Amino acid sequence: MTAGTRPGRPVRGAGPGTEHVDVVVVGSGFGGSVAACRLAEAGLSVVVLERGRAWPPGSFARTPAEFGRAFWDPGAGLHGLFDVWSFRGCDAVVASGLGGGSLIFANVLLRKDERWFVQEQPLPGGGHESWPVARADLDPHYDAVERMSGAVPYPLHRPGYADTPKTRAMRDAAAALGLQFQLPPLAVRFAPAPDALPQPGLPLADPAHVNLHGVARRTCRLCGECNIGCNDGAxxxxxxxxxxxxxxxxxxxxxxxxxxxxxxxxxxxxxxDYLRHDEHDGYDGTAPRAGEPGRPPTTGTLTCDRLVLAAGTLGTTHLLLRSRNRLPGLGPALGTRFSANGDMLSFLIRAKDGHPGRGRPLDPGKGPVITGAVRLPDELDGTPGSGRGGYIEDGGYPQFVQWLVEAARGPRHLSRTTRFLTRQLARRIGLLPERRLSRDIAELLGDGLLTSTSLPLLGMGRDIPDGELSLRGGRLQVSWTTGHSAPTLRRLRSTMRQLADALDAGYADNPLWHLGRTVTVHPLGGAPMGRRPETGVCDAFGEVYGHRGLYIADGSALPGPVGTNPALTIAALSDRMCTRLLENPAGGGATAPPRPAYTRRTSLVFTETMRGHYVPGAPAPKAAERGAGQCEPFAFRLTITADDLDAFLDDPGHEARADGWVESPACGGRRPVLLGRFHLFAPAEGSGDAQAGNGGVRRALRYRLHFTDAQERPRTFTGHKLITHGTPLRLWPETTALPFRLLAGHLTDEAADAEALLLGTGRLHLRLRDLARQLATFRTTGPGGPAALARFGEFFLGRLWESYGP
Structure with a gap:
């Protein structure tokens, strides 16, 4: 038993040594880790069962000998990080270790596009792709996961990170094709502390309690090793x-x-029931114990009130198929809806810069694996004939791979080696004059032009989730081909070719493409969620139909492709699942033992979208009119969260948290909100008492958002909707118009605003259709949700009546 853990309790009649806990979580990937944290935080006893070992910084394989043992196959004595599956039509690469796929993923935390949460979209082979959740359901949980993961865009404009040619090349190519480019949020530490400037290779100021390995970490040093495990802990x-x-x-x-x-x-x-591999006992990252040769793993059993399956798409589906006879009632959807998430790999080769004989540097080994993303629009976005959408991202790789690629260039490398040896022999026998070896060694190594001007491209898209998983002889089988998904994959491939053309580069497919196979690192489906047992294994909250207290929290629960990197969506669904699970403290069946008490507050969440215009340099919002010469679009989308609704209503300032993004060309596009505060019907600044006289400002809806621009310079958005005592005719214009100012720095109050540099002003508006969407996003979590929502409605309407009633 490890320090700081809560032991399970013995179970009568369950056999000697059997433990019982509130929750067992199987797997420690994006779904399992979120569930373990949320449920343990709520006071439940939680045990996480992970098949792999812990991988602290410095333990990931780098030498040939280490890589030879870095794969997972316990039957062959291998307990490494990479688990490679081969099926008919596709191969899959997943991870085995404490942290699951996060140990080898490329750090990208992109949300599933709002319009891609289809309800009943017909599929080519029959049936429909249907998501029983909407983007509004997940937005507050997306916010929570991004906050916990420290997601930030790549700091392209900061010294130390600015020299990443592949990022600029992707941006230039996307612009040439008229496609949307963005720097996606990455789960990477670029700065040593949240308020520090990004700089490579600096020690991180992490307290010990947020580092279970107890090993020092440092900021990203641009080595491109994210997908084989980060030995720096960045x-x-x-x-x-x-x-x-x-x-x-x-x-x-x-x-x-x-x-x-x-x-x-x-x-x-x-x-x-589990097998225990003694070679990897413990989570503290110590070296594996060799054990006795041929010694079989030991077995054990845990019992629990609630069980969360989060062993990954292949692991969870395999486990449910093996346990099907013991879990009567699992419906016909088990094993269906498999998808490869449109994964595709191709290569740009020998990009040129427009000058004969010169290449355009791309340096794929410099930077995180992924820094930029190009979005392909979908017909659901209102682009007729575009088909199913997707994303294309730059795909870096470890710098040492460049040596391997150059060395593998057979004839050219052999000719250089032959010339080198011939010259040395000629000098030995006096046929050539003696000279320094520097030039000869440089020629032997070559110019490295192939690897420095080439770049892998990683594609993802909304392929067709028509694959099936089954058991044959106890082994997992996947029946899936690219047949129905061919139009989506061809579109990805065609766009990759266009990106190559835009950079004056050659193009090469993954050789498996011509064999009709694909390699996926994002397998999804197999135990999909659905609105009823006939179409889903679990409901929209991950609970398995017919099996109360059994939950699925990984990619197997997704009923279709995400269309971009699925990690954030899996984690957000798990966070949402935990919120629902904790709202039902009985759980586990009518005969389950009582659960430990824990305090649960009622929270309120809603999402607001406003759009308008911004004028850099305008001295006041009234001056920022649409006719101004430098007027440009501006927008934000915020998830407003009152963590404790009672405290929120009692607080005179009615302060809540604001998460989300602002979007402005002047600030570099879409930028995440780092810290946001929202005040609802608070006393207006400068108006004294909230009960100001007739015609005076009574209250205000105040917004204060901290973010950084594309060059990582701190910025503050501050805006006020002023609520005056007036006629009902003033209700709509005053509650839906938001004049705002953009200030330099991260400012905390009005006094600091007065001293700050004003960058510009603007005005946002809540459009009628955005208001309709906003009303559909109101959610409460915790005890007494409907009554809490009614109290909030009474407060909100009461304040409006005070201001605009007769």
Whole structure:
């Protein structure tokens, strides 16, 4: 038992040594880690069973000998990081270790596009792709995961990070094709502290409690090794975020525990059978124990009130298929809706800069693996004939791979080697004059032009989720081909070719493309969510139909492709699942033992979108009119969260948290809100008492948002909707118009605003259709949700009546 964990309790009649806990979480990837943290934080006893070992910084393979053992196949004595599956039509690469796929993912935390949450979209082979959740359901949970993961865009304009040619090349190529380019949020530490400037290779100022490994970390040093494990600890993988927090709250993290089967318990709840690989006992990152040759793993069983399956798409589906006879009632959807998320790999080769004989540097080994993303519009976006959308991202790789690629250039490398040896022999026998070897060695190594001017491209898109998973001889089988998904994949491939043309580069497919195969690192589906048992294994909150207390929290629950990197969506769905799970403290069946008490507040969440215009340099919002010469678009989307609704209503300032983004060409496009505050019907600044006289300002809706521009310069958005005592005719214009100012720095109050540099002003408006969407986003979580929502409505309408009533 590890320090800081809460032990399970013995179960009567369950056999000697059997433990019982409130929750068992199988797997520690994006779904399992979030669940472990949220449930342990709520006071439940949680055990995480992870088949792999812990991988602290410095333990990831780099030498040939280490890489030879870096794969997962326990039957062959391999307990490494990479688990490679091969099926008919596709191959899949997943991870095995504490932190799951976050150990080898490329850091991108992009949200699923709002319009891509289809309800009933017909599929080519029959049936429909249907998502029982909408973007509005997930936005507050997206915000929470981004906050915990420290997601920030790549700091392209900061010294030390500015010299990444591949990022600028992708941006230039997208602009030439008229496609949208963005710097996506990355779970990477570029700055040593939240308020510090980004700089490579600096020690991180992390307190010990957020680092379960106890190993020092440093900021990203642009080595391109994200996908083979970050030995610097610069990546905010799940072991540094949710799992460290889960352990702090008492979760028991058990590595080397490979779950083999699950079944309902005789008194309710569930029993979980596992194999224990002694080579990887413990989570502290110590070297694996060799064990006795040929010694079989030990077995064990845990019982629990609630069970969360988060072993990944392949792991969870395999486990459910193996346990199907013990879980009667699993519907016909089990094994369906498999998707490769449109994953595609291709290569730009020998980009040119417009001068004969010169190449355009791309340096794929410099930077994080992914820094930029190009979005392909979807017909659902209102672009007729475009088909199903997707994303294309730059795909870097470790710098040492460039040596391997150059060395593998057979004839050319052989000719250089032959010339080098011939010259040395000629000098030995006196046929050539002696001279320094510098020039000859330089010629032997070559100019490295191939690797420095070439770049992998990574594609993802909304392919067709028509694959099926099944068991054959106890082994998992996937039946999926690119047949129905061919138009989507061809479009991705065609756009990649166009990007190559825009950079005057050659183009090369992944060789497997011509064999009709694909390699996916984002397998999805197999236990999809649905609105009823006939179409889904679990409901929209991840609870399995017919099996109360059994939840699915990984990519297997997705009923279709995300269209971009799915990590953030999986984590957000898990966060939403936990909110619902904690609202039902009984759980686990009618005969389950009572659960420990925990305090639960009622929170309120809604999302607001406003759009308008901004004029750089305008001295006041009234001067920022649409006719101004430098007028440009400006927008924000904010998720407003009152974590404790009672406290929010009692607070005279009625302050809530604001998460989301602002979008402005002057600031470099869409920028995440780093810190946001919202005040609803607070006393207006400068108006004294809220009960100001007739015609005076009574209250204000105030917004204060901190963000950084594309050059990482701090900016503050501050705006006020002024609520005056007036006629009902003033209700709409005053509550839907937001004059704002943009200021330099991160400012905390009106006094600091007065001293700050004013960058410009503008005005935003809440459009009627945005208001309709906003009203549909109001959600409460916690006890007494409907009554809490009614109290908020009474407060809101009461304030409006005070101001605009007769």
């Amino acid at each position: 990546k905010n993988s799940l072991d540094f975020t949710y799992l460290s927090a889960a352990r702090t709250h008492g979760a028991d993290l058990r590595t080397g525990h490979d779950v083999q089967g699950v079944r309902p318990g005789p008194r309710g709840g569930y029993e979980v």
